[in-house]
Amino acid sequence: MDDPITAIDTRFSEPDAEPTSWQATQEVLENAQMTWVTTVRADGRPHVAPLAFGKGTFSHTRHVPRPA
Template sequence: MNDPVTTLDARFSAPGAEPTSWQATQEVLENAQITWLTTVRADGRPHVTPLVAVWLDGALHFATGPEEQKAVNLAANPNVVLTAGRDTWDEGVDVVVEGPAYRVTDSATLERLAAAWRTKWDGQWAYEVGDGVFRNDVGGPALVFAVDPTKVLAFTKGTYAQTRHAP
């Protein structure tokens, strides 16, 4: 998502609150050490798990093994919610990203994403690219997914503002 329409929801914001800028919202996504992914199981039950994600080219990206629950869930239903922020009630910004997840298999894009993972976590997440997946020395292949947001909500705490960013 680039240059979204930004609106403040006054129903859930303090009097006089200002909307959270798109730049401030992106900074939360770019800097989050942990992001929580919510998928839906085939029987309709939710599945929530923490993971490391990278914001690149207006989309949030994550990786998972092909047999992991989140990959199984995405095969049946691509709609996801990703959340990032702080575990405080009175400061910071929490961000919710909604949209469908889709596989990224293009080698050039995967190479850029692998570089972003290495940079963000000082080399602790080192992926190699091959056959449309990430590979490393820890486990088997990892499928890479992107979420182009259909809606992003930013919840500013302390000043209490709920902001919506949408294409």
């Protein structure tokens, strides 16, 4: 499988910004204990969901223990 192509939306970046390579991104994700994806609902409210990353794929996790 080919690596994803990374790109930057210049509307939200510094003029000299460069996209992060997929290899660098994958390394960070594989070493993270938990990753969060943030999106915006159609009505403008934010939505945040935990994801696990391993073996080159994402898994949605339904339960995240809260810190004591």
